[in-house]
Amino acid sequence: MKKGTIKGLALIAAVLMVASILPITALADSGNSPETAPGPLEKNNPSDTFDPVLDRDRDSGVDMDMERERDRDSLKTQKRTNIQDAKNDYNKMTSEFQMIKDKQARGQLTSEEMFDESKKYLNGTIDYMIIRLDYLKESGDYSQEVNDTIDDHIAELKEIRVDVEDAETRKELSDTTKDIRNVWKDAIKDIKNSSAINVNNGLQNYLAKTNRVSERLQNEINRMEQNGQDTDELQKMLDEYNALIQQANEEQERARIAYQNGDPEAREYLGECVQTTNEANNVLRELLQEMKQFRPGFVNMEGEGPLNAEGDGTIVLSGQLNVTINATDARLVIKDLAGDAEINITGEYELVNEDRTTDGCCSFVYDDFTGDAFINGTRLTIMVRGEDITIFAEGTGSASLSGEGSYLIGEGDDALEMEFADDDSTNDETGEGQ
Numbered sequence: 529m530k531k532g533t534i535k536g537l538a539l540i541a542a543v544l545m546v547a548s549i550l551p552i553t554a555l556a557d558s559g560n561s562p563e564t565a566p567g568p569l570e571k572n573n574p575s576d577t578f579d580p581v582l583d584r585d586r587d588s589g590v591d592m593d594m595e596r597e598r599d600r601d602s603l604k605t606q607k608r609t610n611i612q613d614a615k616n617d618y619n620k621m622t623s624e625f626q627m628i629k630d631k632q633a634r635g636q637l638t639s640e641e642m643f644d645e646s647k648k649y650l651n652g653t654i655d656y657m658i659i660r661l662d663y664l665k666e667s668g669d670y671s672q673e674v675n676d677t678i679d680d681h682i683a684e685l686k687e688i689r690v691d692v693e694d695a696e697t698r699k700e701l702s703d704t705t706k707d708i709r710n711v712w713k714d715a716i717k718d719i720k721n722s723s724a725i726n727v728n729n730g731l732q733n734y735l736a737k738t739n740r741v742s743e744r745l746q747n748e749i750n751r752m753e754q755n756g757q758d759t760d761e762l763q764k765m766l767d768e769y770n771a772l773i774q775q776a777n778e779e780q781e782r783a784r785i786a787y788q789n790g791d792p793e794a795r796e797y798l799g800e801c802v803q804t805t806n807e808a809n810n811v812l813r814e815l816l817q818e819m820k821q822f823r824p825g826f827v828n829m830e831g832e833g834p835l836n837a838e839g840d841g842t843i844v845l846s847g848q849l850n851v852t853i854n855a856t857d858a859r860l861v862i863k864d865l866a867g868d869a870e871i872n873i874t875g876e877y878e879l880v881n882e883d884r885t886t887d888g889c890c891s892f893v894y895d896d897f898t899g900d901a902f903i904n905g906t907r908l909t910i911m912v913r914g915e916d917i918t919i920f921a922e923g924t925g926s927a928s929l930s931g932e933g934s935y936l937i938g939e940g941d942d943a944l945e946m947e948f949a950d951d952d953s954t955n956d957e958t959g960e961g962q
Contacts, residue, residue, distance in 0.1 A: 607663060607666065607667075610663075611659065611660065611663045614656060614659045614660070615656075617656075618652065618653070618656040621649065621652050622649075625645065625649045628642070628645050643698065643701065646701060647692055647693070647695065647701065650692045650701070650704060650705065650708065651689055651692055651693070653708065654685050654686075654688060654689045654692070654708060655689075657685055657708075657711075657712055657715075658682050658685055658686070661678050661681060661682050661685075661715060662682070664678060664719065665678045665679070669726070670719075670722055670726070671722070671726075674718070674719070674722040677718050677722075678715070678718075678719070681711055681714065681715040681718070684707075684711045685708070685711055688704055688707045688708055688711065691703075691704045691707070692704045724787070724794070724795055724798060725787070727798060727802065728780065728783060728784060728787065728798055731776070731780050731798075731801055731802070731805060732780060732784070734805070735773065735776060735777050735780060735805070738773045738808075741812075742766065742769070742770055742773070745766055745815065745819075746766060748819065749762050749763055749766060749819075752819075761818065762815065762818060762819060765811055765814060765815040765818065766815060768811050769808055769811045769812050769815060772804055772805075772807050772808035772811060773805075773808050775804050776801050776804040776805045776808060779797060779798075779800045779801035779804055780798075780801045782797045782801075783797035783798040783800075783801055824946070824947070824948075824949040824950075825928055825929045825930050825946075825947075825948055825949025826926065826927070826928055826929075826949075827926060827927040827928075827929070827935070827937055827946075828926055829847065829921070829922075829923060829924060829925050829926060829927060829937075830924055830925075833922075833937060833938035833939050833943075834920060834921065834922040834937075834938070834939060835919065835920070835921045835922070835927055835935060835936070835937055836919070836920055836935060836936040837917070837918070837919045837921075837927075837929055837933060837934070837935035837936075837948075838917065838918045838919075838933055838934065838935070839917060839929070839931055839932050839933010839934060839935075839948050840914070840915045840916065840917065840931050840932050840933060841913070841917070841929070841930050841931010841932060841933060841948055841951065842911065842912070842913040842928075842929075842930050842931055842951075843911070843912050843913075843917060843919055843927065843928070843929050843930075844909070844910070844911045844927065844928045844929075845908070845909070845910045845919075845921055845925060845926070845927045846908065846909045846910075846925050846926055846927075847907075847908065847923055847924050847925015847926060848905070848906045848907065848908070848923045848924050848925060849903070849904070849905065849908050849910070849921055849922070849923035849924075849925055850903075850904045850921070850922050850923055851901075851902075851903045851904070851908075851910060851919065851920070851921045851923075852900070852901070852902055852903075852919070852920045852921075853900065853901040853902075853903070853910075853912055853917070853918070853919050854899070854900050854901075854916075854917070854918040854919075855897060855898065855899075855901075855912055855914045855915070855916060855917045855918070856898050856914060856915045856916040856917075857896060857897075857898055857914050857915055858896075858897045858898070858912050858913060858914020858915070858917065859893075859894070859895050859896075859897065859911075859912070859913045859914060860873075860877070860892075860893070860894040860897045860901060860910075860911070860912050861891070861892070861893050861894075861910070861911040861912075862890075862891070862892040862893075862903060862908065862909075862910050863890075863891055863908065863909040863910075864890040864891070864892070864905055864907070864908060865907035865908070865909065866905060866906045866907035867890060868905055868906055868907075869890070869903060869904065869905030869908060870902075870903070870904045870905065871892060871901070871902070871903050872901070872902040872903075873894065873897075873899065873900075873901050874899050874900050874901075875897065875898050875899010875900055876896065876897070876898045876899060877894040877895065877896055877897040877898070877899065878894065878895040878896045878897075879893075879894060880893040880894065880895050881893040897912075897914070908925075917933070928949075929948045929949060930948055930949045930950065930951050931948050931951060932948060933947070933948040934946065934947050934948065935947075935948070
């Protein structure tokens with residue numbers, strides 16, 4: 529093999545090494561592990577919804593919140609599509625460069641042609657790296673300091689792109705491949721470290737709230753016990769939750785100290801804390817679901833037959849439902865999460881929002897509603913608040929009723945009659961979807 533050919537293949541190998549470091553990092557994907565970050569984990573923590581026992585009135589402005597959420601989701605979906613398209617284009621370019629390499633090995637390309645193709649490939653690699661870094665910066669997941677660091681790496685890549693264009697020898701081009709690898713590795717390191725810090729801070733903030741959550745749940749269990757209800761299982765679940773939270777606190781503190789000391793096992797400690805916190809969250813969700821069964825004004829419609837309710841106040845229904853509503857001077861909010869709802873409204877009302885998005889999910893908000901509503905769908909959340917409310921609902925799901933009124937669960941001799949919960953004893957659940 530000629531000496532020039534050997535040098536050419538060495539150059540190709542160096543160029544392809546740049547390609548090899550891209551798929552490993554998966555920087556365009558957010559993950560739930562500090563090892564696969566970036567993508568700050570605290571966004572997956574349900575701490576903001578962990579006070580359903582006492583948090584109330586989440587329906588005010590629900591239509592505007594839903595609209596903003598849909599806009600954000602639509603923008604994120606478009607950005608994910610764009611980054612996936614860029615990834616596909618880059619993979620195609622890499623495959624084509626491999627074929628060019630094979631042609632050069634068979635002597636079908638001159639060294640000068642291979643040199644030009646290598647420059648073209650390196651420029652395409654730099655463009656793809658910049659797109660991915662821009663995607664991360666625009667995600668809103670990182671602090672301004674991290675975004676400034678990303679900008680610095682992008683600026684470095686742009687400078688290297690000029691060096692690639694100006695390269696006239698194999699050595700100069702080989703040096704640019706090393707520079708690209710170094711900048712990319714530095715970017716990976718900075719972003720992963722930032723992600724780990726964000727995860728740690730998010731865990732610390734979340735764990736700081738758990739004492740308040742635990743205290744309120746304990747007070748609720750104590751109240752139920754004083755009312756003569758059997759709370760042994762609930763207490764066991766709360767004790768398990770508290771034990772897991774204590775363990776998570778210890779693991780988070782160990783991770784924090786490890787990061788301060790530069791301990792290479794810091795990420796492993798943080799991962800253990802994440803896992804323990806997720807286990808605690810699962811126990812808490814089960815506990816909250818069980819506690820609902822004991823609370824006045826809550827109905828689990830699974831296999832219990834239809835619900836008939838009449839009164840003044842607030843009624844929230846969620847699930848796969850067929851619902852008939854009559855109300856006076858009410859506010860009616862319908863969240864059609866599956867996009868398949870059939871809705872028929874008659875009477876007087878002010879239409880606040882009625883929007884069907886391209887993905888089928890809809891929100892419907894009616895104020896000053898006096899009349900009848902017929903609603904059917906597979907994934908509904910319906911809230912009606914007003915006077916002289918009459919509701920018939922059948923299907924699978926749940927209902928929450930507060931104010932002054934009564935309701936029947938089931939039919940015939942097996943029907944169970946209950947009173948609405950007081951306004952201060954149930955929470956409005958219009959923010960929860962099925």
